Amino acid sequence: MLLAIDVGNTQILLAVYDGHEFFEHWRLATNAERTSDEYAVLVRQFLREGSRGDGGEHDPVHIDGVAISSVVPRATAALRSMATKYFKLDPVVVEPGTKTGMPILIDNPREVGADRIVNAIGAYDLYGGPTIVVDFGTATTLDAVSAKGEYLGGAILPGIDISMDALFQRADRLSRVELVEPRSVIGKSTTEALQSGAIYGFAGQVDAIVHRMEDELGECTVLATGGLSSLIARFSETIQHLDPWLTLHGLRIVYERNAGPIGGER
Numbered sequence: 001m002l003l004a005i006d007v008g009n010t011q012i013l014l015a016v017y018d019g020h021e022f023f024e025h026w027r028l029a030t031n032a033e034r035t036s037d038e039y040a041v042l043v044r045q046f047l048r049e050g051s052r053g054d055g056g057e058h059d060p061v062h063i064d065g066v067a068i069s070s071v072v073p074r075a076t077a078a079l080r081s082m083a084t085k086y087f088k089l090d091p092v093v094v095e096p097g098t099k100t101g102m103p104i105l106i107d108n109p110r111e112v113g114a115d116r117i118v119n120a121i122g123a124y125d126l127y128g129g130p131t132i133v134v135d136f137g138t139a140t141t142l143d144a145v146s147a148k149g150e151y152l153g154g155a156i157l158p159g160i161d162i163s164m165d166a167l168f169q170r171a172d173r174l175s176r177v178e179l180v181e182p183r184s185v186i187g188k189s190t191t192e193a194l195q196s197g198a199i200y201g202f203a204g205q206v207d208a209i210v211h212r213m214e215d216e217l218g219e220c221t222v223l224a225t226g227g228l229s230s231l232i233a234r235f236s237e238t239i240q241h242l243d244p245w246l247t248l249h250g251l252r253i254v255y256e257r258n259a260g261p262i263g264g265e266r
Contacts, residue, residue: 038078
């Protein structure tokens with residue numbers, strides 16, 4: 001089985017794949033101070049809880065490979081150490097020099113976050129191209145993939161949580177609200193006005209950039225992933241597909257391109 005780990009600035013998503021089958025997943029808050037030993041304790045506990053309970057080779061879950069996509073260097077180092085020390089495995093880490101199978105057509109390919117690359121790989125595998133991937137994470141990113149499967153670049157915006165935090169910090173009379181659909185676009189209270197501005201505003205922001213990207217690329221398949229994608233995608237005119245596990249899907253593909261089939265010969 002493959003342990004796939006996606007480290008974002010806010011959350012870490014861990015998942016186990018049995019071949020191409022998505023078996024189990026867990027989330028952790030990102031903490032750059034966490035050590036390899038601490039990660040090992042947490043991951044082993046997750047794997048015990050994810051046991052199939054059949055008394056066979058998958059009880060507890062046996063890990064054959066580890067793949068890591070990370071935008072937090074200290075977490076990358078700790079997780080790499082965890083894989084080698086506790087699982088006796090050389091992990092596949094998405095970084096410069098890792099074979100991705102996707103040409104990176106930007107000025108400095110080393111600048112692109114690993115999450116954006118694996119998102120693009122997963123999207124092209126599922127939908128072909130041209131494709132636009134919208135990832136609602138700590139930052140909201142929009143990434144373009146050509147019809148030939150080339151990573152073309154994209155746009156980076158302040159994420160929804162970051163934007164709302166900044167608003168509440170700067171405006172003393174505004175307080176945090178639950179991000180749910182208001183009764184109408186024209187809010188009848190401060191709470192509804194904030195909800196309207198956030199939900200329709202972020203959806204419209206994405207739509208505007210997608211339309212401009214399509215002016216350059218032609219008609220594209222547009223899909224969304226990330227923590228708040230299920231909320232905002234409902235109000236977007238351009239997002240066609242929702243895939244919360246897209247980053248992990250791309251990470252599994254990168255692993256196989258570097259280490260071979262999961263559980264197979266290497």
